[in-house]
Amino acid sequence: xxxxxxxxxxxxTAEPAPAxxxxxxxxxxxxxxSPWHLVLIPISFILLFPFYMMxxxxxxxxxxxxxxxxxxxxxxxxxxxxxTALHAAPFVRFMVNSAVVALIxxxxxxxxxxxxxYAFARLRFAGRGLVFGLxxxxxxxxxQVTMIPEFLIVKWLGVHVWDQLGIDHLGALVLPTLATAFGxxxxxxxxxxxxxxxxxxxxxxxTSRLGVLFKIVLPLSxxxxxxxxxxxxxxxxxxxxxxxIVINTESHMxxxxxxxTFQGSHDTHWELLMAGNVFSLVPMLLVFLIAQRxxxxxxxxxxxxx
Amino acid sequence: MAEVEYRKITKRYPNxxxxxxxxxxxxxDGEFVVLVGPSGCGKSTALRLLAGLxxxxxxxxxxxxxxxxxxxxxERDIAMVFQNYAxxxxxxxxxxxxYGLRQRKTPRAEIQRRVHEVSDILGIAELLDRRPAQLxxxxxxxxxxxxxxxxxxxxxxxxxxxxxxxxxxxxxxRAELKRLHQRLGITSIYVTHDQVxxxxxxxxxxxxxxxxLQQVGTxxxxxxxxxxxxxxxxxxxxxxxxxxxxxxDGQVRVAGHPVARAxxxxxxxxxxxxxxxxxxxxxxxxxxxxxxxFHEPLGSHVLVHSVLGDASVPVVGEPAGIVVQAGxxxxxxxxxxLALAAxxxxxxxxxxxxxxxxxRDGRAQVIAS
Numbered sequence: 001x002x003x004x005x006x007x008x009x010x011x012x013t014a015e016p017a018p019a020x021x022x023x024x025x026x027x028x029x030x031x032x033x034s035p036w037h038l039v040l041i042p043i044s045f046i047l048l049f050p051f052y053m054m055x056x057x058x059x060x061x062x063x064x065x066x067x068x069x070x071x072x073x074x075x076x077x078x079x080x081x082x083x084t085a086l087h088a089a090p091f092v093r094f095m096v097n098s099a100v101v102a103l104i105x106x107x108x109x110x111x112x113x114x115x116x117x118y119a120f121a122r123l124r125f126a127g128r129g130l131v132f133g134l135x136x137x138x139x140x141x142x143x144q145v146t147m148i149p150e151f152l153i154v155k156w157l158g159v160h161v162w163d164q165l166g167i168d169h170l171g172a173l174v175l176p177t178l179a180t181a182f183g184x185x186x187x188x189x190x191x192x193x194x195x196x197x198x199x200x201x202x203x204x205x206x207t208s209r210l211g212v213l214f215k216i217v218l219p220l221s222x223x224x225x226x227x228x229x230x231x232x233x234x235x236x237x238x239x240x241x242x243x244x245i246v247i248n249t250e251s252h253m254x255x256x257x258x259x260x261t262f263q264g265s266h267d268t269h270w271e272l273l274m275a276g277n278v279f280s281l282v283p284m285l286l287v288f289l290i291a292q293r294x295x296x297x298x299x300x301x302x303x304x305x306x
Numbered sequence: 307m308a309e310v311e312y313r314k315i316t317k318r319y320p321n322x323x324x325x326x327x328x329x330x331x332x333x334x335d336g337e338f339v340v341l342v343g344p345s346g347c348g349k350s351t352a353l354r355l356l357a358g359l360x361x362x363x364x365x366x367x368x369x370x371x372x373x374x375x376x377x378x379x380x381e382r383d384i385a386m387v388f389q390n391y392a393x394x395x396x397x398x399x400x401x402x403x404x405y406g407l408r409q410r411k412t413p414r415a416e417i418q419r420r421v422h423e424v425s426d427i428l429g430i431a432e433l434l435d436r437r438p439a440q441l442x443x444x445x446x447x448x449x450x451x452x453x454x455x456x457x458x459x460x461x462x463x464x465x466x467x468x469x470x471x472x473x474x475x476x477x478x479x480r481a482e483l484k485r486l487h488q489r490l491g492i493t494s495i496y497v498t499h500d501q502v503x504x505x506x507x508x509x510x511x512x513x514x515x516x517x518x519l520q521q522v523g524t525x526x527x528x529x530x531x532x533x534x535x536x537x538x539x540x541x542x543x544x545x546x547x548x549x550x551x552x553x554x555d556g557q558v559r560v561a562g563h564p565v566a567r568a569x570x571x572x573x574x575x576x577x578x579x580x581x582x583x584x585x586x587x588x589x590x591x592x593x594x595x596x597x598x599x600f601h602e603p604l605g606s607h608v609l610v611h612s613v614l615g616d617a618s619v620p621v622v623g624e625p626a627g628i629v630v631q632a633g634x635x636x637x638x639x640x641x642x643x644l645a646l647a648a649x650x651x652x653x654x655x656x657x658x659x660x661x662x663x664x665x666r667d668g669r670a671q672v673i674a675s
Contacts, residue, residue: 197392200359205406205457206380219396 054281058082058274065270078271085262085275093251094258095279101173101254102236108178109232110225116179117187118213122199132188138181143241150176151245172246173254177236183228190224191217223294230291237284255280308370308460309335310356310493315365317351317517325351327517329365333461333510336491342504343514343540349497352514353463356495358382369460380409385454386463390470391446393438399425399449400434406457424456427486444475451486461493468503480506501541505529513537535661538578538654546654547584547628549614551577558655561615563594563645566653569664576661578654581609581631584646586638593645596628598638608632612644 057065058081059074085091119125120132151167154175158166165171194217202216203209218225240256247253250261259280262273310333317326326348333339341349354360356367358379367375374382385406393402400421407417425431428448438446447467454462467483468476484507487494498504504511505525513520513528513536521533532538538546549560553573557564560577569575587593596612610630630646638644655664 195390195392197388197390198394200357200379201386201388201392201453202394202405203359204357204379204382204384204386205453206409208380211409216394 051281054274054277057270058278060271062269062271081271081275082278085272085279088269088272089258089261089276090250091255091258091276091279094253094255097170097252098237098254098256098280099283101170102233104174105177105236106229106233108174109180109183109228112179113183113187113228114213114218114221114225115210116184118191118217120184120188121191122196123209135181135184139185147242147245150242154246167246168248168252170252173239173243176242177232177239180232183232186228187221187224190221194220226291226294230287230294233287234284237280237287308493309333309368310461310495311368312352312356313366313368315352315355315362315367317348317355317360318363324517326355326362329517329519331512331519331522333493333495336493338487338494338496338507338509339512340496340498340504340508340510341512341514342498342501343520345499346516347514348517349499349514350465351517353386353465353495353497356461357384357386357463383457383459384461384463385457385459386465387450387454387467389466391438391450393446393449393453395438397437398434399430399436399438399441402438402449403434403452403456406453410457420456420458424452427455427489428452443471444479447471447479451483455486455490455492459492461495464494464496466498467496468498469500483507502543505541511541513540515540531663532578532654533663535576535578535656538656538663542580544581544609544629544631547579547581548656549577549579549628550658551575558653560594561596563592565594565648566650566655569655572655572657572664574658575664576656576658578656579628579646579648580652581629583648583652584628584630585648586610586630586632586636587645587647591645591647593647594628596630596644596646598640598642598644599627600640601632601636601638603634603637605634607634608636610636610638610644612638 053070056072056074057070059077059079060071060081061078064071064075120128154165154172155167157175158164158169158172162171163169165175198216198220199212202212207215238256239254243254243257244260247257250258255276259273259276262269262276312329312331315326315329316324318324329348329352331339331352341352343349351360355362356369358374358377358381362375365375366373369382369384394405397405403421403424404417407420412420421434422431425434428451430445430448430452433441433445433449438449441449447470450467464483468479471479480503487507496503496507508525510522511525511528512522515536521528521537523531528537528541532541532546535548539548551558551560551565553559553568553575556568558566558568558575558577560579565577565579594614596614599611599613601611602609608631610632612628612630614628628646630644656662657664
C-alpha cells in the first residue's frame, strides 16, 4: 500500500482524524436535548424518589421516621444511625455471607451455563429440542411452586450427602441456583451468533470441543457473560424468600435476611433498616456500574429482561 | 504433503438431500485440484468431508494412503482456508498464525521461526501485531492463507477463498496463489463456482453438478473435450452456445445450415459452438443465419449477441441466442442479418436426451471417470 501526502487545498482546513471525528460526534449527540427528555427526566425522578427517601429516612431520628406527612429533608442528619445499625446486628457477617453466596453462584453460573448453553447451541444429540424445551418451560414455573420440593431436596442432601448443603448452611443457598435456565438460554442464544466457521477453523487447528468453547467462543462472548454475571449477582444478592426458608442461625444469614432483624412484630426501626439497606445497595450499585455498558446493550439487543 | 483420495463417498443429509453421490476422486501428491460447479453441486460438501467437519454416509477417505474417515478434523493434519477467512477476532495476527502450532505443542522457537517465515512469504510481516478487524479484505485473506500454510499440512483445502474480494484484488490473489503453489507444491483442493479461477489455477479440474462428478481433466481437456452439455456450458467464458439442430441427409444442420457430419445412430442432437470459434462470414457466403440483437465492445474484441435464424429459414424449437466473439472492428447494427461459420473440428455434438458428448471426426472424448 502507498500513502501519499494530499496537497493542501487553500481555503480548506485539514480534516480531523477519523477517531477524533467520531468522538466529537458522540459528545455532540449526548449534549443535544431531545423532546424525549421532557418525558424521561420526570420518570427518572419518580424512579429515584424511593432511593432518596431511603437515604433521607436513614438519616432521621426514630421519632422523625414516624411523622406524617414524612419529612422530605432530614433536619439534622443522624450519621450515627449507620454506626448504630452496624453494631445492632452482625452486618459484616451478613455482608460476607452474601458475598460468598453471590460469588459462588456467579462463578457456577458462568461455568455451568456456558457448558450447557454451548451444548444446546452446537452439539447434536438425541432429544436436544425436547430437553431444551423442558428447560425453557421451567422459566414459567414460579419459585413459590418449587420451593417446598427444593426445601425437601436440600434437607435430604444435608442429611445423606454433605451437611454443608443442608438446612441452615450456606451450601443450601448456593446449590439450587448454581446453574439457571435463564443463564443457559441467554448464553445459548449468544453462542448461536458466533460464526460457526471460527469453531470449525479451531477444530481443524487441533482444538477439542471444550477447548473451542474456552479458547474461541467464550472470549468472544464477554458481553453475554458480563450480563449473566451481573444478573445472577443481583438475583443472588437480593434473594430473600429462599434464605428466609432455609436459614435460621443469625451467623448464616445473608444481608436481606439480616435486615429483617430491624423489623420486629411490634416495632420497626426504620432509620436503622434504611441505613442497613444503604449498605446492602452499595455492592449492587458497583456491579451495575461496572457491567452497565454490556448489561444495557445486551438486554436491549436481545429484548430480554433479567 | 500427501495424496488425497475419495472412494465411493456418498453424503445424504438427515433431511434427505443427497449432497454427494458415489464420489470418486484422487488428488496426487502436490497436485492442485479444483472442484467447480454451480451452488448446491456438492463441491463444498466434498471439501467438508475431507476436512472432517462432516461425516460421509458411506465410502472412505484416504490421506497419504491411510483411511481417515473416522478421524476428527484435528487429527487429519490438513488445513483449510474459509470463505469468510474465519480469523479469530480476539487474537492478533501473530496469535492467529501461531494458534494451530500451539495447539499441537510445537516448541516456541519453532513457532516463531515458522510464523516469520510464512509472514515473509505472504508479505504480512508488518501486520503481526494487528487484530483481524484492523486489516483490509486482502490482508485478511493472506492471514487466512498464512494460518493454513504455517502448519505445513498434508493437504491444503480452500473454500471459495477469493469470493469476498473485489474483482481487481481477486485477479492479484489468484496469481499469488498460483505462484505459491508452484513454490511450495502442497496438495491443494480448491472449491469455487468461478470457472475462470478453476481454469487458471487447476492442474486438474473436477466439474460437478447435483452431487455427481461430471468430468475430471486438465483445464485444456475439459475445455476442448467436454464430456456433456453441462460441462460444455459451464467451462469457458463467454459460455458455449448450445443450439438445437436437425439431422437430415447425414448432415447436422443448425437453422438449415449444415455444420457437421451426422454421428451414427443419433437423430436428436444439440450443437455446441464456442463464441471464440465462430466466424462472421463475408457477404454472400453461406453460414448459420442469425439476426443481431446487440453487441458489447470489449476493446480487444466485440461480443455479438444474436438470435438464431432469419425470416426465410424456419428454426426448430425456440429461437436460441448465439454469442459470437468477433473482431474489434465488427459493429453490427441491431436487426442486421449475419451468416456464421465454424470449422468442423470446432463443432461439438451432444445427445439431446442424455446430454452426453458424441464422438465425431476421430476426436477423443474424455468421459466422466
